[in-house]
Amino acid sequence: MSFKYGIFICYNLCMDQNYDPNNLSAGHCVPCEGGTLPIDKISAEVLIKNISGWMLSDDAKTISKEFKFPDFKTALEFTNKVGAIAESEGHHPDISLGWGNVKISLSTHAIDGLSGNDFILAAKIDEI
Numbered sequence: 001m002s003f004k005y006g007i008f009i010c011y012n013l014c015m016d017q018n019y020d021p022n023n024l025s026a027g028h029c030v031p032c033e034g035g036t037l038p039i040d041k042i043s044a045e046v047l048i049k050n051i052s053g054w055m056l057s058d059d060a061k062t063i064s065k066e067f068k069f070p071d072f073k074t075a076l077e078f079t080n081k082v083g084a085i086a087e088s089e090g091h092h093p094d095i096s097l098g099w100g101n102v103k104i105s106l107s108t109h110a111i112d113g114l115s116g117n118d119f120i121l122a123a124k125i126d127e128i
Helices: 008-017 041-050 072-089 116-126
Strands: 063-068 094-098 101-106
Touching (some): 041 116, 072 094, 072 101, 072 116
Antiparallel strands (some): 094 101
16 A cells, blocks of 8 residues: 555554545544554644645644635535534534634544544545
């Protein structure tokens, strides 16, 4: 398997969680089991390069992106589509909805950091 921005640590992480970092939207979120470690900052920096416009927090515990829309109605429709994807994946973002904008933050609260689920859901949101 060839990785666009791959390094060995990311390869091991992705194989453990069974997703391809070059095609994140094809993956599916899986519940984090007890003892699951969050993605380290180096791996998060690699993975975020595969999702356009998402920002990694300084502590590498959250990724976020702001989406702009021409009005509230369009922003709300987008938010509802994100909600439907989140429900189908069983992984839920924090969403801030305002007139013409939606900010989405992703983190896996059960492990107090990022998991592959966050990057998979981000990629799926980008396909809306």
